[in-house]
Amino acid sequence: MVVVYVFTSGGRLADGGGGLATAGLVLLVGGLIVRWPFTIPWAILFAGGGYLLAREGNAAVDGWAAAIGVLLLLAAELASWSMEHDARIKTEPALVVRRAATLGGLVAGALFVNFVLLGAAGLAASAGVLLAAVGVAASVAAVAVVLRMLRA
Amino acid sequence: MTRFSTPKLASYSALSGAGLLTALVFARPELVALTAPFLLALAAGLALATPPRLSVSVELDENRALEGDDVGARLVLEAATPVDRLDLYLRLPAGIEVEEGRNPVGLHLRAGERRELELRLRATRWGGHVLGPAYARVHDPLGLLVWESKAETRPEIRVYPREDVLRRVLQPRDTQVFTGNEVARTKGQGIEFADIRLWAHGDPLKRVNWRASARRGDLWVNESHPERNTDVILFVDSFAEARHGEKGTLDLAVRATATLADAYVGRRDRVGLIAFGGILRWLVPGMGIVHLYRIVDALLDTQIVLSYYWKEIDVIPPRTLPPNALVIGLSPLLDPRSVGALLDLRARGYDLAVVDVSPVPFAPRPSSGIDAVAYDIWTLRRDALRHRLQSAGVAVAEWRDDKPLQAIVEEVREFRRYARHARV
Secondary structure (H helix, E strand, C coil), rough: CHHHHHHHHCCCCHHHHHHHHHHHHHHHHHHHHHHHHHHCHHHHHHHHHHHHCCCCCCCCCCCCHHHHHHHHHHHHHHHHHHHHHCCCCCCCCCHHHHHHHHHHHHHHHHHHHHHHHHHHHHHCCCHHHHHHHHHHHHHHHHHHHHHHHCCC | CEEEHHHHHHHHHHHHHHHHHHHHHHHHHHHHHHHHHHHHHHHHHHHCCCCCCEEEEEEECCEECCCCCEEEEEEEECCCCCECCCCCCCCCCEEEEEEEEECCCEEEEECCCCCEEEEEECCCCCCCCCCCCCCEEEEEECCCEEEEEEECCCCEEEEEEECCCCCCCCCCCCCCCCCEECCCCEEEEEEEEEEEEEECCCCCCHHHHHHHHHCCCCCCCEEEEEEEEEEEEEEEEEEECCCECCHHHHHHHHHHHHHHHHHHHHCCCEEEEEEECCCCCCEEECCCCHHEEEHHHHHHHHHCCCCCCCCCCCCCCCCHHCCCHHHEECCCCCCCCHHHHHHHHHHCCCEEEEEECHHHHHHCCCHHHHHHHHHHHHHHHHHHHHHHHHHHHCCEEECCCCCCCCHHHHHHHHHHCCCCCCCC
């Protein structure tokens, strides 16, 4: 979906960006076949780089970036789950459900954080990217603290 | 437990750092949006990761079983902290298989939960088996960190060979002084008629042979052959074996030894054991069910240990080889040391019978070429070796897996019936 979006973004370098994202996709599929975990971050990097290339020349903040980021996370998580899977280990069904629910919660949380981020970025455009990054880091840290307290 | 980080932790850290840096360089808020999910996953994963406190132990329903029997086992897990994802594997030795249950298994434990995982194991091969260790690997909820440990509880199970039932056994040539099931050649009190002799003071009246006395005019009494026990030594060759897959000549020899020991102990004979190989084991002859268990327990520890040390039967303690004992050798006749020991026993005047546990079925014949010629020469040499033993007066029978042990015992009995024992 990310590759398709990059190709259809209409930017000046959309084709180049699409090609880079496609390379990322091929790398991810190859990594899944041979079960090499180190291909995942490179595939995400290529896909993100392709998106950046396709957005070149477009000054407006892309609202779909929230969904793109979450999709990349989902792809990385699912790929990692697939590579970790060992058919010799008979997993209890309750554990599979629990893992899926955890992944779903993570994806929902990431989507929420991203929408808040982009909304804030749109409102406070003059404050700059640095402030946006600091804001993201602060929100993520707050989430982490809450989760830690709940765990304890 | 030892903690490790997974490749995912390094990947997400790198992506988060690279993404934020790129966003600053290119001044694109969208890149922060692409990076934020990975940063969130990193932070949430590390926040939720709790070092697990887990204890794993293994319990067995029985610690003794027969070959082919099923044994219940339990993996007992106690989690003091939440364990999000636990991969658990109990290492099983060769000869023990999982019949029912999951091994390895992936599961989740709540804080304070105690769980027992039931396994049904099948003992497929005789021997002393040690189960374990049990390996545990715990993942945090998002798979960023892994803790691994090994539980050292290692219960032992002893699997006894499944014995055949023998209707008849080899009869030793000489008997001993205690009461048993073997009719002795000497004369005394018993059931089997032996001879008659003149009455002497002290002979009971019931032993008088009235017919002979009436014919001869004097009192003549019956003499009988008493029933006595015998000494039997089971000589197991553990220098070498032939093996193909799960089966081997040592397995056959051990099962046959257990069967013979059971049969002779049941006749109230004294049975001893010599495992002659890289490791020498012996048991002095004894009687009774307790001694039978000692023999079988000693057999369970019999294994092939590679050794180039030349051994003769002088290394065997004299008490293990009583002078009038029947020695039954169970050997694949592969190692010259064991063949030499058997011939040496015969030369020392022991009553010897050998069961050649044939390695031929475990070595498939090559289809053609020089290997097939070598194979044929090897089988001919084995025939010559058996002939050499027979020439020395040793009853030898070749035992292949498809024949029952009783048939081999009968073959050896036939040879002994017609052979004459010469003392030199």
